[in-house]
Amino acid sequence: MADSPEKRGWIGRLWNWIWTPAVAFSSGFLILAGFLAGILFWGGFHWTLELTNTEEFCTSCHTMETNLGEYRETIHYNNHSGVRAICSDCHVPHEWNHKIKAKIMAVKDVYHELAGTISTPEKYEEHRLSMATAVWKKMKASDSRECRNCHNFDYMDFTLQEARAASEHQRAIDENMTCIDCHQGIAHSLPPGYQERYQEVTETLASKKQDRLQQQAAADGDDIKSFLSTRAD
Amino acid sequence: MLEILGTIGANIISLPGILGLALGMMTRRIWLGALMGGIVGILTTVIFAHGSFAAAGTFELLVAIVIGLCAGSVGSVIRIKGATV
Numbered sequence: 001m002a003d004s005p006e007k008r009g010w011i012g013r014l015w016n017w018i019w020t021p022a023v024a025f026s027s028g029f030l031i032l033a034g035f036l037a038g039i040l041f042w043g044g045f046h047w048t049l050e051l052t053n054t055e056e057f058c059t060s061c062h063t064m065e066t067n068l069g070e071y072r073e074t075i076h077y078n079n080h081s082g083v084r085a086i087c088s089d090c091h092v093p094h095e096w097n098h099k100i101k102a103k104i105m106a107v108k109d110v111y112h113e114l115a116g117t118i119s120t121p122e123k124y125e126e127h128r129l130s131m132a133t134a135v136w137k138k139m140k141a142s143d144s145r146e147c148r149n150c151h152n153f154d155y156m157d158f159t160l161q162e163a164r165a166a167s168e169h170q171r172a173i174d175e176n177m178t179c180i181d182c183h184q185g186i187a188h189s190l191p192p193g194y195q196e197r198y199q200e201v202t203e204t205l206a207s208k209k210q211d212r213l214q215q216q217a218a219a220d221g222d223d224i225k226s227f228l229s230t231r232a233d
Numbered sequence: 234m235l236e237i238l239g240t241i242g243a244n245i246i247s248l249p250g251i252l253g254l255a256l257g258m259m260t261r262r263i264w265l266g267a268l269m270g271g272i273v274g275i276l277t278t279v280i281f282a283h284g285s286f287a288a289a290g291t292f293e294l295l296v297a298i299v300i301g302l303c304a305g306s307v308g309s310v311i312r313i314k315g316a317t318v
Contacts, residue, residue, distance in 0.1 A: 019315055097281050100243035105235050 052103065053088035061113045066124050070188045090146050090187065091135070098145075129191040136180055136201050144179035151179065240296045249274040249301035257308020266312075270305025274298040 008016065022030060051057060059068045067087075071077050076085040093099050118124045118131075139146070153173055158166035168182065184190060184198055244250055253270030260266050274297035282289035 021317060095281060097243050097247045097277070100246060101239040104239040104242040108235055 049099075049103065053086075053092055055086040055088075058087040061109070063113050063118045063124070066118075066121065067188055074187050076187050085150065085187075089149065093142075093145060094149055098142075125191070128189075129193060129197055132184070132188070132191060132194065133197055133201060136184060136198055137205070139180040140178060140201060140205055147179040147183070237296075240293060241300065244274070244277075244297050244300040245304075248277040249297045250304045253301040253304030254308040254311075257305035257310075258312045260309055261313050263306050263309040263313075266305035266309030267302045268305065270301035270303070270308070271298050272301070273305075274301030277301075 025033075058064060071087075076090075078084075092102050112118065116123075118127050153169065156169060158169060161169065171177070172179075172182070181202075184194060249270065252273045256269040256273065257266030260269075275294065278289045278294045278297045279286060281293075
């Protein structure tokens with residue numbers, strides 16, 4: 001018989017083993033074993049994920065040398081207090097869902113490293129604006145979520161800031177601006193034409209938001225009309 | 234494309250996938266498992282949008298619900314196939 005255990009391949013036997021009720025182990029044993037295996041798996045998974053957040057990991061690729069050099073010239077690398085923001089602090093969200101999404105999307109970096117998309121200084125400069133645009137878009141859309149992991153308007157003492165910084169930060173609060181609106185190029189050099197491109201990013205995101213609000217308003221209007229017509233009937 | 238894959242993957246190993254599967258394994262009714270998974274998908278998206286429906290993206294919400302529905306259904310199928318109680 002084709003169905004007999006002897007005739008099955010190893011996949012078939014494994015499948016059968018998975019769905020056969022356990023007779024050799026008690027329920028308590030299985031729960032405890034599953035619990036311990038879960039802790040081991042989750043601990044290992046999280047530990048590995050955190051390893052991919054280290055500066056050594058991020059800069060281990062040849063193509064990251066340019067970014068690293070630029071970042072080392074900034075206050076986020078070297079400053080009076082010794083508190084540093086490494087690559088993942090700005091580029092990897094803290095919240096689980098967003099973090100996993102960022103990690104999955106970062107697979108493209110491996111592809112481009114292998115494909116040599118930005119392997120020479122010339123190629124890097126060629127792509128600098130598009131790479132910067134992608135990051136600005138993300139930051140603008142998320143209201144500079146990663147900046148706000150460390151910087152918070154609520155705890156900024158404007159009296160300790162320079163007059164210009166204090167007045168600009170106050171303006172940012174008043175006009176509902178976000179960090180990246182002013183702080184592009186805080187860790188990497190800015191490409192030529194960045195202001196025009198950032199303007200485009202802002203306008204695109206604003207028009208999308210506007211469209212969504214208009215659609216919502218139109219839908220609400222339809223609901224009100226249908227409610228009123230029902231009442232009139 | 235990468236955005237879509239990232240969102241799907243994130244939801245699979247986040248609450249809609251894991252809790253959806255776990256809740257689905259608590260019932261033999263596939264529709265109930267799927268419903269519980271879908272609700273987890275909605276709640277997760279709203280929680281990650283800091284409790285505001287307006288801040289939750291339509292695409293993110295849709296993906297979370299679909300993943301929740303699938304995970305809940307798979308959980309129920311596992312219960313049917315793998316339990317005698």
